[in-house]
Amino acid sequence: MAYKAPMKRSWWLQHAAFRRYMLREATVLPLVFALCCLLAGLWSLQTSAQFHAWQQFMAQPWVVAFNLLALVGALYHALTFFQLFPRVMPIRLGEKQVPAALMVVAQWLGVVAVLLAMLWLATSGVLGAWQ
């Protein structure tokens, strides 16, 4: 006496909002690849021959392309995450709430700060001196 529509396997194709959600979730795939590359790099540090082979592998155009895709994916995921964060952990000062836009900007500033720190580490020679 009643009808229940079945949930199709393709439900996530039915609406733009669901397609955006699936895109966000799918960014994990190229990220897993980039992570595997990094782990392989760490493992290859054992001998110089291995490290050389790893460098050659990493220089292949398709590997570079996948890693670029991972970078774009990570940035897109960060964008969505930073926007959601103020809604999940709102900071309240008395009756007022810290504006979401301010928290989003603060998170991106954090990213820039980390990037600059890495750049400094790579270029300043601190790591070389440490060896």
Added chain:
Amino acid sequence: MSEQRFVQVEVVRYLPENKTPEKDEPFSQFFEVPYTESTSILDALQYIKEELDSSLSFRWSCRMAICGSCGFMVNGTPKLGCKDFLRNYPNGVRIAPLAHFTVERDLMVNMEEFLVHLEAVQPFLVEEQQAKAQGVQKYTETYQQTPAQLAKYKQFSNCINCGLCYAACPQFGLNPEFIGPGALALAHRYNLDSRDHGKAQRMKVLNGHNGVWSCTFVGFCSDVCPKKVDPAAAVNQGKVESAKSMLIQMFKGNS
């Protein structure tokens, strides 16, 4: 006077009495409906019922987005019929019953499926109930609350129980036992209320298999909410609370 135009309205209908052993499915019916700048989706349905086909069934009451009974899928997106307008769909519109619910007839769905979840989170001030049970007259006293205490939960108290967020939630579609956005938002609303003492009981439901952790932050529920409750935010703030309460349980050793 604004000029009158016509638009094609497709209505997805379901008549349980037409059921045959081979076929028990909804069907589409098409109508030409005149509209002006101010014709709502609900007005269109009422025009169809009065002028074209009186057998059409749908729910409505307030026509001002406060009773929450006129939820439909409008071109695939959950909307309140009285808050959405034909002028937004000059190329035609498809009106279907709310997704993920069982259809009883035409555009009427079984809201019981949402109400059982609502009941499960005790969406009321629990101390009041306890006081009544103990024969204490405390509930007759005036509750006092500062503006700051009110601000904590005010946004989440605007829910009108329309169920649009359930029609927008694929997790509810996949698992009808999931407590769902609207009820979890109300659970959070009462947990944040300084007058309430029912958080411990509600956390049992929130921590459970069909509680907050069934949510994957699709976020569409908040997009469709006609009252800007932001249920997705409430559910995910609920995850923070749930993680805290589970940690505390772990240290107490009675997980």
